[in-house]
Amino acid sequence: MTIEEEQARFLRCIGETTRLGILKLLVEGEKCVGELASVLNKEQSLISHHLRALKECNIVKDEQEAQKVYYKLTDVRLARLIIDSEALMKELSLCQMSGGALMEEKKIKEVVKGRYAQLAKQDQESCCSSCGGSVSPSAQAEAIGYLRKDLADIPEETIMGLGCGNPTALAELKTGEVVLDLGSGAGVDVFLAANKVGPTGKAIGVDMTKEMVDRAEEIAKNYGYRNVEFRLGEMEKLPVEDESVDVIISNCVINLSPDKSKVFQEAYRVLKPKGRLIVSDIVSEGALPSEIKNDLNAWACCIAGALEQQEYLEEIKKAGFEDVQVLSSKEFYIEGEGSQALTKLLSITVKAYK
Numbered sequence: 001m002t003i004e005e006e007q008a009r010f011l012r013c014i015g016e017t018t019r020l021g022i023l024k025l026l027v028e029g030e031k032c033v034g035e036l037a038s039v040l041n042k043e044q045s046l047i048s049h050h051l052r053a054l055k056e057c058n059i060v061k062d063e064q065e066a067q068k069v070y071y072k073l074t075d076v077r078l079a080r081l082i083i084d085s086e087a088l089m090k091e092l093s094l095c096q097m098s099g100g101a102l103m104e105e106k107k108i109k110e111v112v113k114g115r116y117a118q119l120a121k122q123d124q125e126s127c128c129s130s131c132g133g134s135v136s137p138s139a140q141a142e143a144i145g146y147l148r149k150d151l152a153d154i155p156e157e158t159i160m161g162l163g164c165g166n167p168t169a170l171a172e173l174k175t176g177e178v179v180l181d182l183g184s185g186a187g188v189d190v191f192l193a194a195n196k197v198g199p200t201g202k203a204i205g206v207d208m209t210k211e212m213v214d215r216a217e218e219i220a221k222n223y224g225y226r227n228v229e230f231r232l233g234e235m236e237k238l239p240v241e242d243e244s245v246d247v248i249i250s251n252c253v254i255n256l257s258p259d260k261s262k263v264f265q266e267a268y269r270v271l272k273p274k275g276r277l278i279v280s281d282i283v284s285e286g287a288l289p290s291e292i293k294n295d296l297n298a299w300a301c302c303i304a305g306a307l308e309q310q311e312y313l314e315e316i317k318k319a320g321f322e323d324v325q326v327l328s329s330k331e332f333y334i335e336g337e338g339s340q341a342l343t344k345l346l347s348i349t350v351k352a353y354k
C-alpha cells in the first residue's frame with residue numbers, strides 16, 4: 001500500500017463523528033465501552049461497532065483488565081494528529097467566515113451602488129419608505145427639516161430627497177471652514193455647506209457611486225460653484241488627507257456601510273484636532289427582525305444596515321470621538337414581511353468632537 005493509500009484509509013476510518021468522539025476521549029486515557037457510551041450518549045453496541053472499525057485500522061487496541069476490556073490509542077502521535085486536525089478545522093472555518101463576510105460586504109456594496117446609480121440617472125427621485133414616501137424631493141427635504149429659503153439657494157437638481165436629517169443646519173458652519181460630506185449623493189448638503197463656508201472655505205463630497213459623483217460634478221460646473229469638490233471613493237477608505245478637515249457631515253449614509261467602525265475611524269483620521277462630526281442617520285430601537293436584516297433591498301433602502309442606537313453611539317466613541325451627543329431624534333415604524341410586529345426606527349443627528 002502506498003503512503004497516500006494508507007493516509008486515505010486512515011482518514012476514511014476516522015471520518016465519522018462518533019469515531020472522532022471516541023478518539024478524543026481516548027487521548028485523555030484508556031476507557032471501557034460503558035464509559036465511552038455514557039460520555040458520548042450512545043448505545044454500547046454502537047460504540048463497540050466503531051471500536052472494532054478503529055481496531056481494524058490499527059488506530060485503537062484493547063486490553064483485558066480483570067473483568068473489563070479497556071481501549072487505548074495504539075500510538076501517541078495519533079493524539080497529535082487529532083489535535084492538529086482540529087486546529088486545521090478551526091483555521092478553515094475562520095477562513096470561510098472571513099471570506100463569507102467579505103463576500104457579504106461586496107454584495108451589499110454592489111446592491112447599494114446599483115440602486116444609487118439608477119437614482120442618479122433619473123430626473124428626480126425620493127428614497128425608499130425609510131426616508132419618505134411618494135412626495136416630491138423638495139417637499140421631502142422640507143419634511144426632514146431643510147428650510148425652504150436654504151433650498152432656494154442651491155440648484156434644484158441636487159435635491160433628491162435621499163436624506164433623513166439636516167446636518168448642515170446643526171453643524172454651525174463658519175466662513176473659511178473645510179467641510180467633508182460622507183456619501184454626498186447629488187451634493188445637496190455639499191452645496192448648502194459651500195454657501196455657508198463661503199469662497200474662503202470648501203465643501204468636499206465623497207461618494208462611491210460614480211453616477212452620483214458625475215451628477216454632482218455636472219451641477220457644480222453648470223452653476224459655477226468654485227468651492228466644491230466631489231471625489232469618487234468609499235467612506236471606509238476616504239480619499240482625503242489626515243487632519244485636513246474642520247467638519248464632517250453625512251446624511252443617511254453610514255447605515256449603508258457594512259463596516260461602520262471603519263467609517264468612524266476614517267472620519268477621525270481626516271478631521272483636524274478638535275474637528276467636529278455631525279451626522280444624520282437611521283438607527284433602530286431594539287434588534288431588527290432577521291427577515292429585514294437579511295434583505296439586501298432593505299439594506300439599500302437605509303433600513304437593514306441600521307445599528308441599534310446605543311451600538312451606533314458606541315462605535316463613534318470607540319473611534320476616539322468625545323462629547324458624543326444626540327442633537328435630534330425622530331421615530332418612525334416599518335413593518336417586516338410576514339411579521340405583524342412593527343419595528344421602531346429612529347432618524348437621529350449626532351454630534352461628536354475629535
Ligand SMILES: C[S@@+](CC[C@H](N)C(=O)[O-])C[C@H]1O[C@@H](n2cnc3c(N)ncnc32)[C@H](O)[C@@H]1O
Binds near residue numbers: 162253
Ligand atoms: C441615501 S443616499 C444619501 C445621499 C446624500 N447624502 C443625500 O442626503 O442626498 C446614500 C448615498 O451614499 C452613497 N454611499 C453608500 N455607501 C457608501 C460608501 N460605503 N462610501 C461612499 N458612499 C457611499 C451612495 O452611493 C448614495 O449616493
